[in-house]
Amino acid sequence: MSLLNNNLKALQAVSGLSAEKLAETLGAREPVRGFVTASVWNSDTERRKEALLKLNPAGVIAGLKALVTLTGAQGAVIVTPVEGVEDALLNAANEAELTLCIEKKAELVKFDHRDDLLVALDEAAALAETLCGLTPGVLLAVDDGELWEVPAKTKVTDVISVPFKAVLTDHRFWSPAELADMTVGKLRSKSGVLRVLTDRDCLADRAKKEIRILREKSCGRCTFCREGLFQLSAIAEDLTTGRLKPQALDLAKELTDAMRIATNCSLGEDAGCPVASLLSAFPQEVEAHARRKECPAGVCAAFTTFYIDPNKCVGSRECVKVCPANAIEAKPGYTSMIESFDCTKCGACLTACAQNAIVRVSGRARIPEKPARLKGVAVEAAVEEEGPARREGAGKRKRSFARPAGASAPAASKEEAASAPAPVETPVPAAAETAVTDVSNLAPASERVIRSENSGKRKRNYAKPVKSE
Ligand code: SF4
Ligand code: SF4
Ligand code: SF4
Secondary structure, X not given: OOOOOOOHHHHHHHHOOOHHHHHHHHXXXXXXXXOEEEEOOOOOOOOHHHHHHHHOHHHHHHHHHHXXXXXXXXXXXXXXXXXXXXXXXXXXXXXXXXXXXXXXXXXXXXXXXXXOEEEEHHHHHHHHHHHOOOOOOEEEEEOOOOOEEEOOOOEHHHOOOOOOOEEEEOOEEEOHHHHOOOEHHHHOOXXXXXXXXXXXXXXXXXXXXXXXXXXXXXXXXXHHHHHHHHHHHHHHHHHHHOOOOHHHHHHHHHHHHHHHHHOOOHHHHHOOHHHHHHHHHOHHHHHHHHOOOOOOOOOOHHHEEEEEOOOOOOOOOHHHHHOOOOOEEOOOOEOOEEOOOOOOOOOHHHHHOOOOOEEEEEOOOOOOOOOOEOOHHHHHHHHHHHOOXXXXXXXXXXXXXXXXXXXXXXXXXHHHHHHOOOOXXXXXXXXXXXXXXXXXXXXXXXXXXXXXXHOOOOOOOOOOOOOOO
16 A cells, blocks of 8 residues: 555545544544644645545545544545545545535635644545554655655655755755755655755755745735745845845844744745755855855856857857847957857857857856957858858947957958958967967067057156246
């Protein structure tokens, strides 16, 4: 038998059992004035465990019947938006002689169930397994994989097959150190879904997304849930855009503590977890974003810069074709360049470049300031084939391209080029072909001397005043 199979045996067994008999197997329970109400947790935004209503309606009803008998409650309520499960649940309730009401709602409003005993669906199904003398396991899914039942003593690290930076479950980040000896039974994930995050995932960005999801789900009745999520959303946004002030981290800590105790359902209690767990278990991630202004995973666009490595670029212009922002400048005979101001950091050019010449860096980076010349034959072929302007709007913004020493000036127009005498081939020094940041390679030697002499104070000749006799 499994939690995901219909437990008809438990349904037959529970009908005739008295509260005393049930207490021997399941333990005694406090009396309940209202109903026993079952649903998934409000904070469970994954809602994968609602599959139990289709796969194991008999087990859920058997567990609820056992709790109603043990507590003396008036009956049972199931809160769920899932369609097509009513018949199976009501038939099972008839068989168990249980008064059952099904509320078609996405969230359980705790204010409406003040006198009720609230239980999770999997908790009810697990009680049914215990009634049959079995030891229930824990329902678990890794990322978008199937939900399955694993023994409670299984180590969390044994169900994850890849190296990970963090595991996200119930909106909380767990570090590898925290999970080293943790069993799935001890973890007690409400949703049962473990999201495995690697070095390519940014935890600050993920925290921002989790808070957005929680804000959408919050009913807004509790001030701390409503306002706390608003504040945390702003803090997470500032963290990922480099605008975070140091004192905001202290505020985030206070907020998450207050939300845990001053809200009215599991959603409000868990709403501070993305930021709280990020601050406590991943201080290096926070430090990188807040102080060094960089994103270790290279995800946060505000800290990311794209540039083209002139040593790899062959001027194919494949990147220009895919850039939706028209941010890549490709001049014939030169390596291409990304205009940082226009770049939206979409990353489309990364996959388009067969040379892997496009680099994405996070934080401070020294990027080429000028394009480099392509090697001889490639330059001429590019000019013949494409003409001078490649990028729309090229020419509006003036960019000065320094010529290597000894290179002849380009012809002003095609006509001039045609009538001009054949250029004398001047070998381009290897260093000038590739070095981009070193301007001394690109400017004529005479200019360099003049510049260095004139740099610094500008000399002015003032005529001395002539004394009048
Ligand atoms: S904690 Fe949030 S979701 Fe829960 S009742 Fe309060 S406002 Fe609504
Ligand atoms: S960056 Fe890549 S795709 Fe773009 S021009 Fe250079 S080699 Fe071609
Ligand atoms: S990252 Fe996007 S916007 Fe920026 S240069 Fe590449 S394709 Fe263009």
